[in-house]
Amino acid sequence: MPYKVFTTGSVLTAGDLNDYLMKQSVIACTSGSRPASPVEGMVIVETDTDQMFVYSGSAWRWVASYGSNAVGTASATATQTTTSTAEIVSLTIPNMVFRAERAYRAHIRTSVYGAAGEQAFFRLRKTNTSGDDWGEFARVTTGGTVTGFAAMANGTIILVRSASTDLTATVVLTVSSRSGGQINLFASAATPRYLVIEPIGSAADYAGLGVDVA
Structure with a gap:
């Protein structure tokens, strides 16, 4: 979805929250609780594996590792x-x-x-x-x-x-x-x-x- 600029007085709908907040935020989850319906460009951080992934449109692709023993x-x-x-x-x-x-x-x-x-x-x-x-x-x-x-x-x-x-x-x-x-x-x-x-x-x-x- 495109980037959206909200102006004074704009009505924030449930769809706006899902599309422009939830899907464009870095999501903290675990390896067993990844978003069920990801969209291309969605970014997650797995708190149980200390890894970051981005969704390519067909699969989760590794981006980085962090925390102890990452390197x-x-x-x-x-x-x-x-x-x-x-x-x-x-x-x-x-x-x-x-x-x-x-x-x-x-x-x-x-x-x-x-x-x-x-x-x-x-x-x-x-x-x-x-x-x-x-x-x-x-x-x-x-x-x-x-x-x-x-x-x-x-x-x-x-x-x-x-x-x-x-x-x-x-x-x-x-x-x-x-x-x-x-x-x-x-x-x-x-x-x-x-x-x-x-x-x-x-x-x-x-x-x-x-x-x-x-």
Whole structure:
């Protein structure tokens, strides 16, 4: 419906309230009490899932998440060193909530230096180093043993929760050395190394592109 300007003395009818107030307001509801007859452009906020949706004319489309655990972050300001060929935990996000039928972007950033020619492998897992494999971010080859030869690890993985229920999980970023040479993940207060997981839309929009988390 169009925007309507009311003038002094205008009669406000029940139809006006429904069309120009109810249908054009941001509606607070729950996932189980969405408006029964939505119209295109209607916006709702679900108080039980902390999510906002807009009606496209045929379906509710995700707009944003808010509140606790909407975005997962982990960071460190200390350099991490390892020579392990087995995966070790680099960063941890506890109690990350993956909402039903939502898609997420996981992103890492750190600089790597160490034994010349050594490779650092970065991987995302559920719970711990032996948990479900949610994908490899990068394989970064070091250029030398000083920070001036550092290479940048800057990778992204798409995660989708296609199930109809939410999932709460601990997410870990692991790192390992390809052949046992020393690798250093540089960090400082000015340049922390980090892992960020943020919602990006509906799982259906990323079908076939991401790792399905379970």
